[in-house]
Amino acid sequence: MSACLVGGVGRVRGVLLPVLALCAATAGAADPAPVTVRLIADTAHLEAGGSVDVGALFTIAPGWHIYWKNPGDSGLATSVRLAPPEGMSAGALQWPLPERFSDAGGLVSYGYEHSTLLATGVRLPSPVPAHPGPIRAEVSWLACKERCILGEARLELELPPPPAAVRAATFERWRERLPLPLGTAGAPFELNVIGGLTAGASAGELTLWLRWATPPSQVELFPEGGDRLKVDRVHVQTRGGLTRIDVTLHALGPAGDRARSLPVLVVTSDAAVRKGYEVRLPVVAGS
Amino acid sequence: MRRMNRIVATAGMVMAIVAPGMGVAAGVGDKAPDFTLTDQDGNTVTLSEVPGVRVLEWTNPDCPFVQRHTREGTMKELAARYATEGVTWLTINSTHYMNRETDREWRSEHHLMAPILGDFDGKVGHAYGAETTPHMFIVAADGTIVYEGAIDDDPRGAEPAAQRTNYVARALDEVLDGKTVTTPETRPYGCSVKYEK
Numbered sequence: 001m002s003a004c005l006v007g008g009v010g011r012v013r014g015v016l017l018p019v020l021a022l023c024a025a026t027a028g029a030a031d032p033a034p035v036t037v038r039l040i041a042d043t044a045h046l047e048a049g050g051s052v053d054v055g056a057l058f059t060i061a062p063g064w065h066i067y068w069k070n071p072g073d074s075g076l077a078t079s080v081r082l083a084p085p086e087g088m089s090a091g092a093l094q095w096p097l098p099e100r101f102s103d104a105g106g107l108v109s110y111g112y113e114h115s116t117l118l119a120t121g122v123r124l125p126s127p128v129p130a131h132p133g134p135i136r137a138e139v140s141w142l143a144c145k146e147r148c149i150l151g152e153a154r155l156e157l158e159l160p161p162p163p164a165a166v167r168a169a170t171f172e173r174w175r176e177r178l179p180l181p182l183g184t185a186g187a188p189f190e191l192n193v194i195g196g197l198t199a200g201a202s203a204g205e206l207t208l209w210l211r212w213a214t215p216p217s218q219v220e221l222f223p224e225g226g227d228r229l230k231v232d233r234v235h236v237q238t239r240g241g242l243t244r245i246d247v248t249l250h251a252l253g254p255a256g257d258r259a260r261s262l263p264v265l266v267v268t269s270d271a272a273v274r275k276g277y278e279v280r281l282p283v284v285a286g287s
Numbered sequence: 288m289r290r291m292n293r294i295v296a297t298a299g300m301v302m303a304i305v306a307p308g309m310g311v312a313a314g315v316g317d318k319a320p321d322f323t324l325t326d327q328d329g330n331t332v333t334l335s336e337v338p339g340v341r342v343l344e345w346t347n348p349d350c351p352f353v354q355r356h357t358r359e360g361t362m363k364e365l366a367a368r369y370a371t372e373g374v375t376w377l378t379i380n381s382t383h384y385m386n387r388e389t390d391r392e393w394r395s396e397h398h399l400m401a402p403i404l405g406d407f408d409g410k411v412g413h414a415y416g417a418e419t420t421p422h423m424f425i426v427a428a429d430g431t432i433v434y435e436g437a438i439d440d441d442p443r444g445a446e447p448a449a450q451r452t453n454y455v456a457r458a459l460d461e462v463l464d465g466k467t468v469t470t471p472e473t474r475p476y477g478c479s480v481k482y483e484k
Contacts, residue, residue, distance in 0.1 A: 103482075105409065140443065148350060
């Protein structure tokens, strides 16, 4: 059970970039790495004082998945840490809408299969130096199928990005898959929330009622949670213009330090078009 | 954990009162579901017959999180440290495709002291709601579950061991001092338990 090393080399503008994926040997040295990752940018044009979208593009072998920021019942959130050169700053990572995976034991996880882009804007200085140096990234993930493999990579992207790393269409698709942020007008439902954790109780039930002008064909809910709150069960039922979502909550951590709210994504699907809306739910009963 | 329903344990038999379509699992404050399982050498172990404080550790030798903690000696060192205070460490393997032989090899290869109990049909795992490997439970001397969740606060293993908070060690210290466990539940991390289909 020794660790194995999956090596790869990417050539970007004449610079050899070693891409190392450390993994446990469970899949055997004969298996190809289930996940490959590279850094890409939206544009080669660096506008002084502007920002350029940069992200880690994951290619995931069939049957495998990696994890969303809340991995669900098991798993590990994928991590992308961008380190831009001096004078530039990277924003918070933007996560596209996840998918739900349910395994044989009934355990639920949230993540991505086939391919995903985890990206953010990098703010540029004014003026942009002629040779600003590379954007570096430390990326790590857990990939699971029947078994799980940890992977990590240290990546570099030269600035301005070389043509092979400029993928405007990929970023366009990524933007279409980002949820509408909290507080933005335009959610197609009215929300009512009932229940929650009562004082002293470690578990509770929350019921969401969503009233639609035009109900979508499918509604999903993805809870975030964090280290103070765990969502054990989500049950969604739509009848006519009303959707009822029941959520079982479980308080985690020190008894005196309870979460007061739960960020969730409400995701609708219509004819293969998925849209997501960020919502923050109150979880203290009566609040 | 999913504490929608109660587990009733009688005379070594686990009986669950099940509401349709709902998960059934014991959680903190509940009586620990009793079980009788066979270890890697064929010895039977019944939870209720093991005196004192007991730690249950869900394992899967194929899981990279288990492999890392085994390399680092996390569980082995804790088990040895608290054995001197009368704590019994029981490792449970609910991985459906494994067997006593694989557990024996894993245990001997890594010189583990705790028995590995085979739960390959996953019944005990489901009774506790074990979700990940590792997933930890502490059962107090009176048979109540007083902690469940992660082994520590560092899922990625990015911090040196000395800088991590080991939830199980902290909870054991509190239990052995007769105190209430201040952090009775944390989010377990790791691979999903590979239950039988």
